[in-house]
Amino acid sequence: xxxxxxxxxxxxxxxxxxxxxxxxxxxxxxxxxxIAVIGGSRIFVVIFTALVYFIIVQRCTRKTLVLAxxxxxxxxxxxxxxxxxxxxxxxxxx
Numbered sequence: 616x617x618x619x620x621x622x623x624x625x626x627x628x629x630x631x632x633x634x635x636x637x638x639x640x641x642x643x644x645x646x647x648x649x650i651a652v653i654g655g656s657r658i659f660v661v662i663f664t665a666l667v668y669f670i671i672v673q674r675c676t677r678k679t680l681v682l683a684x685x686x687x688x689x690x691x692x693x694x695x696x697x698x699x700x701x702x703x704x705x706x707x708x709x
Contacts, residue, residue: 621659622650629666632680634673639666656706663688 622643629639642665650658670681699705 621655625659625662625666628680628684629669632675632678633669634675639669654708656708 626640626643629636629643633639643662646658646662670676675681695705698707
């Protein structure tokens with residue numbers, strides 16, 4: 616999946632789950648140049664951490680989309696840790 620598609624999914628997820636989504640949109644806009652320089656996979660970890668922060672602060676933790684997102688990232692963590700143990704780097708691109 617491309618970095619742009621992931622960003623669109625995060626933006627839609629923010630809009631659907633957060634009561635006040637503008638602070639998160641501002642945070643994403645600030646990080647857009649970093650995606651071009653550092654790479655999307657590393658920056659999306661930061662964006663996801665910020666999203667979790669805003670979800671907790673706004674008390675939106677029991678929404679179905681949030682629970683599905685947490686389940687997905689728990690599933691993805693297994694692959695990350697396996698790759699980290701095998702190669703010493705959790706990211707397949709470098």
